[in-house]
Amino acid sequence: MSAQVPSVKGGIGQSILRKEDGRFVRGKGSYIDDFKLPGMLYLDIARSPYAHAKITAIRTDKALKVPGVLAVITGKDLEAAGLAWMPTLMSDKQMVLPTDTVMYQAQEVVGVVADSRYAAADGAAAVEVDYEPLPVVTDPFKAIAPGAPVIRTDRKEASNHIWHWETGDRAGTDRAFAAAPVSVAQDLYIPRIHVSSMETCGCIAQMDPVSGRFTIWMTTQAPHAIRTVFALVTGLPEQNIRVISPDIGGGFGGKVPVYPGYVLASVASIKTGRPVKWIEDRSENLQADSFARDYHIHAEVAAERDGTVTALRVKTLADHGYTDAAANPSKFPAGLFHIITGSYPFAQAFVEVDAAYTNKPPGGIAYRCSFRVTEAVYTIERMMDILAHRLRVDPAELRLKNFIPPEAFPYRSALGWTYDSGNYGAALAKAMEIIDYAGLRREQAEKRRKGELMGIGISSFTEIVGAGPSATFDILGIKMFDSAEVRIHPTGKVLARFGTKSQGQGHETTYAQILAEELGIPADDIRVEEGDTDTAPYGLGTYASRSTPTAGAAAAIAARKIREKGRRIAAHLLEVSPDDVEWKDFAFRVKGVPTKSKTMQEVAFAAYTNHPPGVEAGLEAVDYYDPPNMTYPFGSYICVVDIDKETGQVKVRRFVAVDDCGTIINPMIVDGQIHGGLTMGFAPALLEEIQYDENGNIHGGSFMDYLVPTAVETPNWETAKTVTPSPHHPLGAKGVGESATVGAPPAIVNAVVDALQPYGVEHIDIPIHPWKVWQILHAKGAPTP
Amino acid sequence: MATSARPVAPAASLTSAGGPTSRIQVTVNGRSVVAEVEPRTLLVHFLREVLGLTGTHIGCDTSHCGACTVHLDGKPVKSCTVLAVQVSGREVRTVEGLEVDGKLSPVQEAFVEAHGLQCGFCTPGMMMTATALLARNPNPTDAETRDAIRGNLCRCTGYVNIVKAIQLAGKKMQSASSAPGGKP
Numbered sequence: 001m002s003a004q005v006p007s008v009k010g011g012i013g014q015s016i017l018r019k020e021d022g023r024f025v026r027g028k029g030s031y032i033d034d035f036k037l038p039g040m041l042y043l044d045i046a047r048s049p050y051a052h053a054k055i056t057a058i059r060t061d062k063a064l065k066v067p068g069v070l071a072v073i074t075g076k077d078l079e080a081a082g083l084a085w086m087p088t089l090m091s092d093k094q095m096v097l098p099t100d101t102v103m104y105q106a107q108e109v110v111g112v113v114a115d116s117r118y119a120a121a122d123g124a125a126a127v128e129v130d131y132e133p134l135p136v137v138t139d140p141f142k143a144i145a146p147g148a149p150v151i152r153t154d155r156k157e158a159s160n161h162i163w164h165w166e167t168g169d170r171a172g173t174d175r176a177f178a179a180a181p182v183s184v185a186q187d188l189y190i191p192r193i194h195v196s197s198m199e200t201c202g203c204i205a206q207m208d209p210v211s212g213r214f215t216i217w218m219t220t221q222a223p224h225a226i227r228t229v230f231a232l233v234t235g236l237p238e239q240n241i242r243v244i245s246p247d248i249g250g251g252f253g254g255k256v257p258v259y260p261g262y263v264l265a266s267v268a269s270i271k272t273g274r275p276v277k278w279i280e281d282r283s284e285n286l287q288a289d290s291f292a293r294d295y296h297i298h299a300e301v302a303a304e305r306d307g308t309v310t311a312l313r314v315k316t317l318a319d320h321g322y323t324d325a326a327a328n329p330s331k332f333p334a335g336l337f338h339i340i341t342g343s344y345p346f347a348q349a350f351v352e353v354d355a356a357y358t359n360k361p362p363g364g365i366a367y368r369c370s371f372r373v374t375e376a377v378y379t380i381e382r383m384m385d386i387l388a389h390r391l392r393v394d395p396a397e398l399r400l401k402n403f404i405p406p407e408a409f410p411y412r413s414a415l416g417w418t419y420d421s422g423n424y425g426a427a428l429a430k431a432m433e434i435i436d437y438a439g440l441r442r443e444q445a446e447k448r449r450k451g452e453l454m455g456i457g458i459s460s461f462t463e464i465v466g467a468g469p470s471a472t473f474d475i476l477g478i479k480m481f482d483s484a485e486v487r488i489h490p491t492g493k494v495l496a497r498f499g500t501k502s503q504g505q506g507h508e509t510t511y512a513q514i515l516a517e518e519l520g521i522p523a524d525d526i527r528v529e530e531g532d533t534d535t536a537p538y539g540l541g542t543y544a545s546r547s548t549p550t551a552g553a554a555a556a557i558a559a560r561k562i563r564e565k566g567r568r569i570a571a572h573l574l575e576v577s578p579d580d581v582e583w584k585d586f587a588f589r590v591k592g593v594p595t596k597s598k599t600m601q602e603v604a605f606a607a608y609t610n611h612p613p614g615v616e617a618g619l620e621a622v623d624y625y626d627p628p629n630m631t632y633p634f635g636s637y638i639c640v641v642d643i644d645k646e647t648g649q650v651k652v653r654r655f656v657a658v659d660d661c662g663t664i665i666n667p668m669i670v671d672g673q674i675h676g677g678l679t680m681g682f683a684p685a686l687l688e689e690i691q692y693d694e695n696g697n698i699h700g701g702s703f704m705d706y707l708v709p710t711a712v713e714t715p716n717w718e719t720a721k722t723v724t725p726s727p728h729h730p731l732g733a734k735g736v737g738e739s740a741t742v743g744a745p746p747a748i749v750n751a752v753v754d755a756l757q758p759y760g761v762e763h764i765d766i767p768i769h770p771w772k773v774w775q776i777l778h779a780k781g782a783p784t785p
Numbered sequence: 786m787a788t789s790a791r792p793v794a795p796a797a798s799l800t801s802a803g804g805p806t807s808r809i810q811v812t813v814n815g816r817s818v819v820a821e822v823e824p825r826t827l828l829v830h831f832l833r834e835v836l837g838l839t840g841t842h843i844g845c846d847t848s849h850c851g852a853c854t855v856h857l858d859g860k861p862v863k864s865c866t867v868l869a870v871q872v873s874g875r876e877v878r879t880v881e882g883l884e885v886d887g888k889l890s891p892v893q894e895a896f897v898e899a900h901g902l903q904c905g906f907c908t909p910g911m912m913m914t915a916t917a918l919l920a921r922n923p924n925p926t927d928a929e930t931r932d933a934i935r936g937n938l939c940r941c942t943g944y945v946n947i948v949k950a951i952q953l954a955g956k957k958m959q960s961a962s963s964a965p966g967g968k969p
Contacts, residue, residue: 027840
C-alpha cells in the first residue's frame with residue numbers, strides 16, 4: 001500500500017453521519033412548540049378579512065368572557081406603550097397591530113391571551129371588528145401610476161413609490177446597446193412565493209417581573225441580532241435579554257424577520273408576568289409572514305453577431321407589500337441583484353429597481369437564497385437562452401463561448417463585484433458529459449420529427465454568498481462578521497460555540513469537522529452549540545449561505561490561535577524552543593525530528609496541569625471573522641423535460657447538477673443541501689405561487705392551494721462536483737445551501753421553452769403549470785386529439 | 786408488555802376548566818393510559834400536550850403535510866385529523882415507540898445512515914409512514930416509495946435520500962429476518 005495520507009477521524013472531506021440526527025430520529029428534537037413552562041399562557045391572533053380597510057370599532061367583551069381568556073391586546077393598547085409600529089430592517093416601519101387601518105388580508109388585529117391553546121383560539125374567534133373597506137391596490141404598476149390610492153398615509157410622501165435604486169453606467173450601457181448589431185429583450189415576472197418551512201414561526205416570551213430578565217425562545221435564524229433589535233426597540237438593558245433559538249424546523253429566510261406575533265407574545269408576558277407562547281398556524285404562516293421575490297423585470301442583452309455578449313440593461317419593479325421589510329444588508333435595497341451579469345464578462349451593465357407599496361404583507365425576504373440572487377440568476381440565464389434562440393446557436397455553445405475564463409479570476413464585474421474564483425467551462429462540460437448532451441440533442445431532433453415535445457435546458461449560474469465584508473455589509477449598522485469560540489477541556493475534548501444558527505444544515509457536524517481537521521481532535525470529541533445569546537459569541541446568524549464562509553472560517557482561525565498557544569506548551573513539554581516546534585500531520589512536532597511530538601490532547605492536559613511560565617493557563621480562543629470578500633459558488637445544471645401535448649404536463653425526466661462550492665467539508669451533507677435546494681428551485685418553476693385577486697384576497701394561503709412539491713413530482717436529482725477553492729477563505733470553502741435553489745429555475749424554464757421551440761415560444765412566466773402550457777399549445781394550434 | 790392503566794391529568798394545557806369532558810382509555814406505545822379530554826381535542830394535541838410525546842409534530846392545518854403521522858392500530862393516520870375520543874380503546878404508536886430496548890428501528894437507523902433528514906421536523910411523520918409501508922412491502926420500488934410518502938411533505942431533503950433511506954431500511958429488515966438467530 002502506498003503511503004497513507006494522515007487524517008483525523010471526522011476531518012474535512014469525510015461523509016461522517018450527522019451528530020444531530022440521534023435526537024431527531026427519536027422524536028427528541030426540541031422545537032419551539034415542544035417547550036412548556038410552568039404557568040405558561042397562550043396567544044392567538046384575530047386577523048383582518050380585508051386587504052385594505054378602516055377599523056371603525058373593535059369589541060372584545062365577548063372574547064374576554066370566553067372561559068380561560070385573561071387579556072386582549074389591541075393596537076390602541078400598543079400605541080399607548082409606543083409599540084403600535086416597529087422598525088423594519090430597511091429603515092421603514094411596520095405595524096405590530098393597527099390602530100385605525102389594516103393594509104393586507106390576514107393582518108394581525110387583536111391579540112388574545114388565555115390559559116390554554118384552545119381557549120386562546122376561542123377568544124380570537126369571539127373578537128368583533130367593524131371595517132369600512134378602502135380601495136385595494138395589488139398591482140405594483142397600478143400602485144405607482146398617477147391617481148392610485150395611497151396606501152401608507154402615515155408617510156410624508158403621498159405616493160406608493162418607495163425608492164429608486166440604480167447601479168452601473170447608464171450612458172455607457174446605452175451606447176453599447178446603440179452600437180450592438182444584436183439585442184434581445186424580455187419581460188420576466190418572478191411571482192411571490194413563500195418559504196413554507198415545515199415548522200411555522202413561534203415563540204415563548206418570558207418577562208421575569210422580579211429580576212427584570214426577559215427571555216424569549218423563538219424561531220429565529222439570527223438570535224444575536226434579534227437581541228440587539230429588542231434592546232433598541234424596547235429600551236430593555238441588553239444584558240437582561242436572552243434570546244434562545246432551539247432546534248429550528250427549517251428557516252430558508254422566513255425566520256429572519258421580527259413578526260408581530262413575537263412582539264405581541266412579549267407584550268403579553270410583560271402585561272401578565274407569565275410566560276406566553278405563540279405558535280402560528282400554517283395558514284397564518286402562508287398568509288401573513290414575509291414573502292420572497294415579486295419582481296417584475298424587463299431585461300435586455302446586447303451582443304455581437306457571433307454571440308459575444310457586450311451589455312446588459314435591466315429595469316425592475318419590486319412589489320414590497322405594505323412596507324419595505326426586506327431582509328437585506330442595509331446598503332443594498334435590492335439585495336445583491338447586481339450579481340446579474342452572472343457568469344459572463346459584460347463590459348457594460350446598468351440595473352435599476354423601483355420599489356412599490358401594495359396591499360399585501362411584507363415581501364423581500366429570501367427563499368433559500370442570498371439577497372435577490374435568485375432573481376438575478378433567473379434573469380441572466382433566461383436571457384442567455386433567449387439570445388441563443390435569436391442567434392440560432394446552441395445554448396451550451398453560447399455559454400461556453402462567453403464564460404469568464406478561469407485565468408481571469410479574481411474577476412471584477414461591470415457592476416463592481418470581484419469574483420474570487422471560478423472555472424465555469426469545466427462545470428458545464430462535466431454536466432454535458434454526465435447527461436450526454438449531444439445524445440440528448442439527437443434524441444430531441446428525432447422526437448421533433450415525430451411531433452413529440454422534449455426540451456433541454458441549461459443554467460450556468462454564479463452566486464454571491466457569505467455576507468459579508470464589513471466595509472459594505474451591515475444590518476442596522478451591525479457589521480456582518482461571524483464568530484466561533486473554541487474551548488479545549490483538560491481531557492482534550494472540545495466545546496465550540498458559534499454566532500450562527502442551524503435550521504437543518506447540520507452545523508453541529510460540519511463545524512466539528514472543521515475543528516477536527518484544524519485541531520487534530522476527532523469530530524466525536526467536539527461538541528458544537530449555537531442559538532443561545534447568553535453563551536454563544538455574537539454573530540449575525542444563518543442565512544444567505546454565510547455560515548461556512550464566515551463562522552466556518554472563524555472556527556478555523558480560532559483553532560489556529562489555539563495551535564499557536566499550543567506550540568509554546570508543546571515546546572515546554574518537549575523541552576525545546578517554541579521556534580523548533582511545528583504543527584504537522586495533526587500533532588506538534590520537533591522540526592526535523594517528527595517522531596518527537598505531542599498531541600493536541602497532551603498539550604490540552606498540560607494547559608491546565610503544567611502550563612509553562614509566562615503562558616496563561618487554559619486552551620481556548622475566540623475569533624470574529626470579517627471576510628475579506630464574498631464567495632462566489634457556481635455550477636452548471638442541465639434539465640431534460642418531456643411535455644404531454646394533451647395535458648400540458650411538464651415532466652422533468654432528468655436533472656444533472658454540477659456544483660462547485662470550493663472545498664467540501666462533508667460530501668454527504670453537501671449533496672443533501674443540493675437535493676433540497678434543487679427541490680426549492682423546482683417548486684417555483686412549476687408549482688408555487690401566491691396570487692392575489694383585485695380585492696387583495698390571497699390565493700395560495702394554505703397547503704390546499706400552495707403547492708409544495710411532494711415526493712411524487714420531485715425528480716430524482718443527479719449531482720456531481722467540481723472543486724475550485726476560494727482563494728481568500730481559510731479552508732477554501734464557499735457555502736452551498738442555496739446554490740441549487742438559485743440555479744435550478746432557469747434550467748427548468750429553459751428546458752420547457754426549448755421543448756416548445758417548434759411553436760415559436762420565447763418565454764413562459766413561472767410557475768409553468770399544465771394549464772398555462774395547454775393554453776399556449778392550444779393558441780399555437782397544436783393538434784389536439 | 787401490557788401495563789395497568791395509568792390515569793393522567795386532564796388536558797389542562799389545552800382547554801380551560803369547566804367544559805364537558807369524556808373519559809378515554811388508549812394504549813400509546815404499549816402503555817395504557819386513561820384521560821379526561823374535551824371532545825374536540827385533536828389526537829395530536831393529546832399526544833403532545835397531555836402525554837408529552839412531542840416527537841409528533843404539527844406542520845399544517847389542512848392535513849397535507851403529514852408531520853403528525855402516527856400509527857392507529859398499525860395503520861398510519863394524520864393525528865391532526867383524528868379526535869382523541871375516536872382512539873379510545875385503540876392502540877397508538879408514535880415515533881417515540883419506534884426504538885425498542887434502546888435499539889433504533891431499521892427505519893430510524895436508515896434515515897441517519899442515508900442522510901434522510903435535515904431539520905428533522907417532518908422526520909417522525911415520515912418514518913411512521915415509511916414503517917407502515919415496509920410492513921406491507923419490504924422491498925418497495927422508487928415509484929412505490931415515493932407514492933407511499935406523497936402525504937408527507939419535506940422542505941429540506943428533496944426526498945432523494947428519504948427514498949434511499951426507506952429502501953435501505955427495507956433491506957435491513959429483510960436481512961435481519963433472514964439472518965440466523967434474527968427476529969422472525
